[in-house]
Amino acid sequence: xGKRITEFKLVTPKGLGRQGEGSNDCAVWVINWMMxxxxxxxxxxxxxxSRLKIALQLTLHPFNKNRDLMLTKSLEHKQxxxxxxxxxxxx
Numbered sequence: 001x002g003k004r005i006t007e008f009k010l011v012t013p014k015g016l017g018r019q020g021e022g023s024n025d026c027a028v029w030v031i032n033w034m035m036x037x038x039x040x041x042x043x044x045x046x047x048x049x050s051r052l053k054i055a056l057q058l059t060l061h062p063f064n065k066n067r068d069l070m071l072t073k074s075l076e077h078k079q080x081x082x083x084x085x086x087x088x089x090x091x
Contacts, residue, residue: 020046028054 019029025046031054032044059070 025051 019026021030023046028051029044032046032050036044036074058064060067064070
């Protein structure tokens with residue numbers, strides 16, 4: 001190859017966007033950016049919906065060793081909530 005790193009041009013993808021000032025959503029922003037790889041335009045939005053989508057993808061992924069435990073605990077919490085015994089209200 002014979003080229004030095006300083007000889008390469010820096011190319012920024014079109015419409016890349018930036019993470020919001022003072023945002024603590026670095027991981028969510030990067031995950032969304034990575035999932036959009038290869039697209040001509042990046043439309044990255046970080047909101048409750050995008051956070052929930054990523055959380056569910058990570059939680060429900062077959063490689064998650066704690067998947068079954070988390071699903072069981074979630075179901076228990078839901079059933080307690082429906083019966084009016086919301087564990088969150090006890091705190």
